[in-house]
Amino acid sequence: MMDYMPQTSVMNFLNEVSGSFPSAISLASGRPSDRFFNRLDPQALLNALVVYERYSAGDHGGGQVHSQLLQYGRTAGIISEIVAQQVRSDEGVPARTDRVLITSGCQEALAVCLPALCPEPSDVLLVCNPTYVGTTGAAAATRVAVSALRNSELGIAEAVEFAVLQLCRQGRRARALYLIPDFDNPTGRVLGTPARRDILQVCDRHRIIVLEDNPYGQFRYEGDAIPPMAALDEAGSVIYLSTFSKTLAPSLRVGAAILPETIFGDAGACRVLWEDLVQRKSFVTLNTSQITQAIVAGLLIEQGVSLRDWIRPALDWYRTNRDVMLCQLNRVFSPFADQIRWNRPCGGFFLTLDLPFRFGAESVDECARRDNVIVMPMSFFALDNSQDYRIRLAFSAVTPEQIRTSVTGLGRYVARRLGRELPSLVGG
Amino acid sequence: MMDYMPQTSVMNFLNEVSGSFPSAISLASGRPSDRFFNRLDPQALLNALVVYERYSAGDHGGGQVHSQLLQYGRTAGIISEIVAQQVRSDEGVPARTDRVLITSGCQEALAVCLPALCPEPSDVLLVCNPTYVGTTGAAAATRVAVSALRNSELGIAEAVEFAVLQLCRQGRRARALYLIPDFDNPTGRVLGTPARRDILQVCDRHRIIVLEDNPYGQFRYEGDAIPPMAALDEAGSVIYLSTFSKTLAPSLRVGAAILPETIFGDAGACRVLWEDLVQRKSFVTLNTSQITQAIVAGLLIEQGVSLRDWIRPALDWYRTNRDVMLCQLNRVFSPFADQIRWNRPCGGFFLTLDLPFRFGAESVDECARRDNVIVMPMSFFALDNSQDYRIRLAFSAVTPEQIRTSVTGLGRYVARRLGRELPSLVGG
CATH class of the missing domain: 3.90.1150.10 (Aspartate Aminotransferase, domain 1)
Known part of the structure; x- marks a missing residue:
């Protein structure tokens, strides 16, 4: 470490x-392959926008919808319900609408979550080694300390246990663990269900939040899907990060951080964390472009709210x-x-x-x-x-x-x- | 203070x-008034996108442009040249293309600039009192210390001088000054040219970067425009923040941070700062949506690169x-x-x-x-x-x-x- x-x-x-x-x-x-981007030509983007506006007009009444779309908007985003539905359907994550924070790509979710989870100088983010550079970069940019888990035959849960002890001796505390359980970037590694359960157990015991990043989970080429850690999470220890960069297009810059119903059984703590994340997001980008949010939602609606x-x-x-x-x-x-x-x-x-x-x-x-x-x-x-x-x-x-x-x-x-x-x- | x-x-x-x-x-x-948003109906947004793509195709060749737009892209943005031209023409700021960092709204420019300018715990951002909450919020979110200038009849330059001395006694250092010289939010106050020159002189002497935020400058109802501080800046002390939220629409979430040619006469220091800002931006949002960037650029092109x-x-x-x-x-x-x-x-x-x-x-x-x-x-x-x-x-x-x-x-x-x-x- x-x-x-x-x-x-x-x-x-x-x-x-x-x-x-x-x-x-x-x-x-x-990068995702360009060769399927022809389905997102300018006219298709316009259509998606209009589809979302028609869908949304049910609540708000005709012409007003587009005008509202162009304004400043809700910090947590306007398409949480549709995204929650898609994530439940495609990724098997029990996402609740009021716990889906829409972000300007998944990178912003990291930039917002890391300092919120690690507010004290003694707080530490645990990462695998190697790990995605955007995560260590976001930590550096937000002055969050990072410790790498040691690579051992005994696996990640054991490495977390070891790191917690080592940090404790230094008067520091592991607060969060960043993981890509499915088809890791950079290694391609998949964690099996037992490994996921072991990690959840250790993290629950030490009150460590798992940041489960899942940009590649839908791209499985063989075998049965393994449930995301957010689906196995009973304690309330997983924040699930979702993105449309690999499924639709990176340039939409729409992602989401999805909170559990409680944080380690405490619903109040989860509300507090939610409000902290929303406030932090407001200070990073105010809100995610409602135009690109609407395009994402429109495409999802056209697809029956599943990208399969x-x-x-x-x-x-x-x-x-x-x-x-x-x-x-x-x-x-x-x-x-x-x-x-x-x-x-x-x-x-x-x-x-x-x-x-x-x-x-x-x-x-x-x-x-x-x-x-x-x-x-x-x-x-x-x-x-x-x-x-x-x-x-x-x-x-x-x-x-x-x-x-x-x-x-x-x-x-x-x-x-x-x-x-x-x-x-x-x-x- | x-x-x-x-x-x-x-x-x-x-x-x-x-x-x-x-x-x-x-x-x-x-908020800006909704009543002029009808010029940005879905079809107009599509047209703007296509106008930009045709313009851009000159360099890259036809169908590829849209495909590139949908991908991950240049961190500093793809419309710096057009934005530089518009800012020069409409706001009188000597913007150079290679010093225009496109951001996801001006809020992201703050979230990126503040920690870059104030990297040490002893570094301090100076602000007027009262000031825009997004700035103090971005400082809090990025753990940058803020000190409020005292309100005195002698003006801001004198207050900066006073703050520098007070901070120095505490072993701290003023590194940046956030200002809205034109029609301040929240007060509506305008700084005259002499006040601007005084502030620039004091800031140059103490090596304090001025973050000149100018969302309202184009909305002058009478009298002659006062040159922005970035136009009066001879030392290389002003980072100019521009946004399309008030002129076009907030939901586009496109803004820019524009660096001077040198930082206090040092071109190398400016390159280092530029690279630091670009790297930080990559860790906050990777890049600003190229779709909304293209819409902004298309609208600007349609308007002869001036929003007047x-x-x-x-x-x-x-x-x-x-x-x-x-x-x-x-x-x-x-x-x-x-x-x-x-x-x-x-x-x-x-x-x-x-x-x-x-x-x-x-x-x-x-x-x-x-x-x-x-x-x-x-x-x-x-x-x-x-x-x-x-x-x-x-x-x-x-x-x-x-x-x-x-x-x-x-x-x-x-x-x-x-x-x-x-x-x-x-x-x-």
């Missing part, structure tokens, strides 16, 4: 690399991409099977590749320049040097052909680093 | 009062409202001329009324219940009890008839509080 050190912007670095080597294929970007059918083409595309990537990794790296390993994620946008050598910023550069592929060093997401030998590969924003070509390029790079030759079968 | 104490949400209180007395007229809300013609009907409306309010204040309060005073703002949405008695939350309630008018106690914007005898009256979101009726209602309330009778001429 070590404390968080602010890092230079990962995005900036990658943008610079992309700018310098425009012909390199990027396996670094975890909407995301199917993307789901199939991502599954194919994952399969192509796994297959090509197998082809390219089978000669190095003793030295190179990777996981087989059953959903999400990412997988982790373990290398027998350090892979840092200079490696990104060389790999882009000589082998035409940009990958993400796992160390960019790490809070210590434990991730220096790993990289993250994203398969969401590329085509199968690009995956084949770029994984082959990565193979050439690895072979060169290892002073070995890449078998000719993958030389193309 | 005293330190900021977090206050309960003003908005919540006013919403509750409005909810309890729905027939009361609100002079509390500083666009705002004219609203300007005339607000001017009339101000005149009606001043006239009705004169009629209603002439019998109390010795006890009640108000300013005559030459622009903006607000004026200040000085009363001979305390006006707090319970007064708001009584005034709403018995006299059908909701006003804003100035103490809601204050950092001490110096504003307990004042109220803020907003004339932007009401009709002339509502102004006449509500000011008369306020007159009845005041007469009752003073144990006097309201002359019958205004009894209607």
